[in-house]
Amino acid sequence: MKLLNEKPKSLLDVKMHYCPGCGHGIVHRLVAEVMDELNIRERTIFVAPVGCSVFADIYFNCDTIQGPHGRGPAIATGIKRSKPETIVISYQGDGDLASIGMAEIVHAAARNENITVIFINNAIYGMTGGQMAPTTLIGQKSTTTVYGRDPRVNGYPIRVCEILSSLEGTRYAERTTVHNVAGVVKTKNAIKKAIKNQVDGIGFSIVEILSMCPTNWGMTNNPSQATKYIEDQMVRIFPPGVYKDVK
Amino acid sequence: MPKKGKMEVDTERCKGCYLCISVCPVKCIEKSETFSKTGYYPAKYKGDGCIACLSCTKICPDLAIKVYEL
Amino acid sequence: MKMLMKGNEALAEGAIRAGCRFFAGYPITPQNEVPEYMSWRLLEVGGSFIQAESEVAAINMIFGAASTGIRSMTSSSSPGISLKQEGISYCAGADLPFLIANVMRGGPGLGNIAGAQGDYFQATRGGGHGDYRLFVMAPNGVQEMADFPYYCYEVAFKYRVPAMILADGIIGQMMESIEWRTPEVDVKNLKEPDWAIGVNNGREKRRITSYDLREGMLEKMVLERVKRYKEIEEKEVRYEEIMIDDAEIVIVAYGTSARVSHSVVKMAREKGIKAGLFRPITLWPYPKKRLFEIADRVKKFLVVEMSLGQMLEDVKLSLNGKGDVYFYGRPGGSIITVEEVFDYLNKITKKGVRDYETVK
Numbered sequence: 001m002k003l004l005n006e007k008p009k010s011l012l013d014v015k016m017h018y019c020p021g022c023g024h025g026i027v028h029r030l031v032a033e034v035m036d037e038l039n040i041r042e043r044t045i046f047v048a049p050v051g052c053s054v055f056a057d058i059y060f061n062c063d064t065i066q067g068p069h070g071r072g073p074a075i076a077t078g079i080k081r082s083k084p085e086t087i088v089i090s091y092q093g094d095g096d097l098a099s100i101g102m103a104e105i106v107h108a109a110a111r112n113e114n115i116t117v118i119f120i121n122n123a124i125y126g127m128t129g130g131q132m133a134p135t136t137l138i139g140q141k142s143t144t145t146v147y148g149r150d151p152r153v154n155g156y157p158i159r160v161c162e163i164l165s166s167l168e169g170t171r172y173a174e175r176t177t178v179h180n181v182a183g184v185v186k187t188k189n190a191i192k193k194a195i196k197n198q199v200d201g202i203g204f205s206i207v208e209i210l211s212m213c214p215t216n217w218g219m220t221n222n223p224s225q226a227t228k229y230i231e232d233q234m235v236r237i238f239p240p241g242v243y244k245d246v247k
Numbered sequence: 248m249p250k251k252g253k254m255e256v257d258t259e260r261c262k263g264c265y266l267c268i269s270v271c272p273v274k275c276i277e278k279s280e281t282f283s284k285t286g287y288y289p290a291k292y293k294g295d296g297c298i299a300c301l302s303c304t305k306i307c308p309d310l311a312i313k314v315y316e317l
Numbered sequence: 318m319k320m321l322m323k324g325n326e327a328l329a330e331g332a333i334r335a336g337c338r339f340f341a342g343y344p345i346t347p348q349n350e351v352p353e354y355m356s357w358r359l360l361e362v363g364g365s366f367i368q369a370e371s372e373v374a375a376i377n378m379i380f381g382a383a384s385t386g387i388r389s390m391t392s393s394s395s396p397g398i399s400l401k402q403e404g405i406s407y408c409a410g411a412d413l414p415f416l417i418a419n420v421m422r423g424g425p426g427l428g429n430i431a432g433a434q435g436d437y438f439q440a441t442r443g444g445g446h447g448d449y450r451l452f453v454m455a456p457n458g459v460q461e462m463a464d465f466p467y468y469c470y471e472v473a474f475k476y477r478v479p480a481m482i483l484a485d486g487i488i489g490q491m492m493e494s495i496e497w498r499t500p501e502v503d504v505k506n507l508k509e510p511d512w513a514i515g516v517n518n519g520r521e522k523r524r525i526t527s528y529d530l531r532e533g534m535l536e537k538m539v540l541e542r543v544k545r546y547k548e549i550e551e552k553e554v555r556y557e558e559i560m561i562d563d564a565e566i567v568i569v570a571y572g573t574s575a576r577v578s579h580s581v582v583k584m585a586r587e588k589g590i591k592a593g594l595f596r597p598i599t600l601w602p603y604p605k606k607r608l609f610e611i612a613d614r615v616k617k618f619l620v621v622e623m624s625l626g627q628m629l630e631d632v633k634l635s636l637n638g639k640g641d642v643y644f645y646g647r648p649g650g651s652i653i654t655v656e657e658v659f660d661y662l663n664k665i666t667k668k669g670v671r672d673y674e675t676v677k
Contacts (some may be wrong), residue, residue, distance in 0.1 A: 001253070001315045005304045016309060020287070021264035025308025044518040047381070057524055064458035065384050065411075068403050071377035076370065078381025079366040082339050083515045086385075092316050104377070104634035107370040127660070181302045197295040214264070 008032035012040045012061045021223025024053050027120060028177045030188045030198045031089065032060065034195055044087045045079055047072045050095035052126040070101025073108035073200060076115040079211050084114075085206045087198055091118045092167025098134035098158050102154065105164070112169035116194045117206040119160060122213040130216035134158040137237055142216070158239060166245035172197050172205040173243040179212060179227035186240070202247055210234050252299025253259040254292045261289035262310035267303035267312060276303065324484065325350035327463040327495055328418055329358065329375040332390050335467040336502035337416065337643040338364035339389040341378035343397060347486035348420035351392040352590035372397035376404030377415075383413040384525040386513030388470055392418035394486070395428065395436050399444070404507055405479060408443030410527030412512070412542065414473030416466060417451075424463075425651025431650030432486030432573060437627035440483050440614040441601045450540050450546050450672050452480040452553065453600040455571040459493035459662040461598075467499035472553055474510070476545045483600060485623065487573045487652070491508060510604070546653055556607060560586065564593030566617040566666055569608070571597050574621045580655040581621075581662060590621075591664055600628070605635035612639040622646045 001164065007013065010032035018024045034039045041062055048057040057064035067075045072090035080088045097105050097119050124142055125131040132142040132149060135157045139148040150155075165173045166186035176189045177183035187209055188229075195206035210230050216221035254267075254276065261283065267290050268276045275296035279289050289311075297314070304312045322330070329351050340359055342352035352368060359366040365382075369375035375391045382389040393401065393526050393645045398419045408415060412642060421436050423429040438444070440453045442673075452472050454465045462484060469480035509515075515521050529535045560582060572580040575596040585592035595611065597604050612618075618628045618640055625648050633642050 001317055004252070004299060004301060004314045004316055005312075007310055011310070015260055018308060020262035020308075021266055025310075026306065027308060029308075039255050042518055045514055054528070057526060061522055063517055065381065065514060066599065067377060068407050069381055071380070072373070073620050074377035075381035077367065078339065078341065078378035078383075079385055079514075081367065081378075082382040082385040082387040082389070086515055095305055103370050104374055107374065179305075184305045198447070222442075224266045224269040227266070227269065241362075246409040 008036045009059050010035035011059055014059060017055055018052060021212055021214040021226055022052070023122060023209065024120060024177045026184060027209055027211065028056065028059055029116065030184070030191050031118060033188065034192045035062070037192070038195060038199060040087045040195070042171065043085060044089060045091045047075050049092045049096040051096050053091055054127065056091055070096050071097065071104055072098065072101065073104040073113065073115070076114050077108055078185065080113060080115055086132055086221070087195065088115045089118060089195070090115060092120070092128065094121050094123065094133040094135045098160055104117070105169065105173065109164045109167045109206070110169045112171065112200050112203040114201060114203050115196045118191065119206055119208040120211050121160070121208050121238065122157065122211045124213050124216045126213050126216055137233060159238060161206070161243040164206060169204055170206070170244050171203040171247070172245050173208070175208040175210070175238060175240045175243065177210040177240055179210065179230040190197060210238055210240070219242045229231050250299040252297040253315045253317055254297050254303055255313045255315070256290050256292065257311045257313070258283040258289040259285065260309045261287060262309055263287035263289055265290060266308070268272065270302045270306050272300060272302060273298055284293045319496055320530060321492055322463070323350055323461055323490065323492050324459045324462045325420065325489045326354045327459045328466065328482065329354040330356050331499070332362070332416060332466040333358055333362060334497065334501045335470045335499065336388040337390045337466065338386070338504055338602065339382040339387050340364070340391065341367045341369045341375040341382070342391050342393065343369050343375050344395045345397045347422055347432070347489050348394050348418070350489070351418065355645065372400040373404065376401040379415050380408055380413065382515050383408060383415040384411070384511045385513045386515070387570070390416040390418070392420065392667060393418045394422045398436060398439065399411045402443070402445035405451070406447050406449065407527050408479050409445070409449035409451070409526050410447060410515055412477040413525070414470070414477055414479065415483065416469050416473065416480050417454065418484065421483065421485040429650045430486060432488065432623065433648070433650040434485055434572060434574060434623040435627070436483065437600065437624060440481055441603070441631070444520070449542070450478065450601055452478050453483050454480070454555070454598060455600050456488060457572055457575050457596065458488060459491060460495045462488060463497065464496050464499050472549065476549055478545065478549070479549070483572070485573050513572050532657065538564045550602040551577060553599060554602050554604045556604040557596040557598060559594040559596070561593040561595060561611060562617055563591055565591040566662065567593045567611060567615050568594045568597050568617060568619045568662070569628070570659040571600065571628065572619040574623055574653060577653050577655055577658060578621050581658045584655060584659050585662055590662070592598055592662065603631045608635040609639065611638065612636050616640045617643070617665065619643045619645060619662055623653060624648050
């Protein structure tokens with residue numbers, strides 16, 4: 001009997017705190033697998049955000065730093081420019097990156113910082129209990145849009161890949177999903193490319209990953225149903241695909 | 248000839264999200280009737296039929312699944 | 318060999334001589350010469366300069382850079398320092414050493430671009446959230462702007478605390494001749510700290526973190542830090558005394574106010590008033606023990622500040638009721654003149670009233 005899937009060395013053998021069916025756990029594992037496969041674990045620095053994944057600094061088996069909300073790209077800039085031999089990954093949620101951190105991500109991309117950004121887009125604020133995110137869909141209910149997001153009051157969702165790919169500094173921007181196996185495979189390939197771009201010195205790379213949040217989407221009693229929200233609704237507003245891929 | 252495999256759920260890690268059940272192409276995974284130490288009803292291998300496609304391991308958010316090739 | 322330098326530039330060059338190899342900042346008057354100087358000079362020594370998109374981004378770049386063990390620096394002026402407070406708190410909470418310079422201007426709000434001393438509270442009481450302290454040094458001129466980065470980095474790295482140089486717009490802009498008195502640090506000889514993140518080559522992973530949610534653990538973390546703060550309070554206090562020994566009235570002032578007060582003391586002595594000057598150099602740790610000692614003999618103190626009276630409170634706390642404390646100050650970036658302070662000093666030498674304060 002042969003075991004076909006080993007646990008990645010780049011993740012510590014601890015139980016993760018995420019809700020049942022949350023996409024974070026999937027993406028953490030994919031990042032760790034890529035770190036193993038590219039053999040960069042020993043020189044990776046993982047920048048953890050504020051949000052549900054604030055504890056990611058405990059899960060990853062490499063040097064980590066947990067910083068203020070939205071500032072990951074700036075922190076990564078400070079690290080990368082001080083120790084260019086490291087591989088710096090900024091892992092962020094939709095509030096972190098597209099709300100308070102909007103200036104930092106745009107400028108890190110504009111500067112073509114040679115870092116990798118993993119952007120988890122679940123269209124809601126998780127850690128703080130389900131408020132509207134910059135990526136919340138029109139009509140989507142949240143604790144601060146109890147009747148559904150109304151564009152007259154709250155404007156429209158922000159499409160990060162589209163914005164960043166308009167910047168000359170951005171080298172690679174791809175949007176994927178983790179709601180089914182095909183999406184998970186595409187996500188892993190995108191993460192691998194985004195990190196390899198940093199290893200090869202190509203420059204600023206971001207993977208935006210549409211991810212499930214069963215708890216704050218009101219699907220706690222049937223978490224696997226959350227995949228339908230991505231398949232039926234989110235991909236129409238946030239189309240998966242490669243938005244930029246240049247050297 | 249499809250492979251013959253065996254999937255195994257670590258009941259201490261499984262959170263009963265059942266993503267694995269939703270992606271399994273041969274429907275060889277079911278919900279357990281007994282709850283685990285952490286209060287979830289974990290996923291459970293039906294005992295037979297696994298083709299070692301690894302879909303469940305790819306979608307599982309908690310590294311709770313091991314798949315063996317028989 | 319003496320050099321004629323502008324305060325802000327002496328600060329920048331002093332930091333580089335002290336080993337600074339990463340600077341992130343943003344333009345704001347009256348400290349623009351600091352990032353401008355750094356932008357070309359750092360490249361000459363193989364360092365890294367970045368003009369960040371905001372003061373907030375800059376302090377977070379420092380958070381990242383400092384975590385790698387490199388000697389890093391940011392600078393700003395009053396409103397920009399307000400923007401940095403969360404980042405400073407994170408750095409303090411993660412025990413990261415770095416240098417920050419505040420070239421104070423008139424406030425609050427946009428204020429004006431004149432030199433002022435209105436950020437003393439912000440520097441010594443936080444100004445970010447949580448229980449932490451910054452090591453704060455207040456230069457009184459261009460020479461000390463050149464000297465202090467060295468001492469700041471030594472204390473910062475020894476005790477793992479952020480260090481601040483609290484100057485004002487006048488000192489930042491003035492030009493004086495200086496000498497390089499502090500040692501030039503060879504960064505190649507600096508040992509990488511044992512907490513720095515980077516390439517881990519098989520060692521245990523390191524975490525730079527300012528949080529701990531487990532019961533009682535954050536308290537433990539803070540109390541361990543307090544032990545280092547206490548050591549700083551015992552060993553790193555600095556001050557200057559001018560004509561204290563036979564003084565009957567002592568002016569307590571720092572920075573530009575101290576320069577003005579020095580002239581006031583000289584004027585007073587000429588007119589037969591036995592005045593002296595006590596100039597705190599470290600604002601945290603404050604030289605409270607020494608002030609308290611001086612009050613054994615001296616019973617009248619005049620605090621002079623370019624503010625509504627912020628260091629005034631530390632003087633009162635230090636004296637603990639032992640002596641009369643008077644105050645002369647001007648907020649809003651107005652320069653205090655020798656004549657007006659002397660006039661006030663003259664008035665109060667004749668007074669016997671306890672604890673009388675005034676603001677012009």
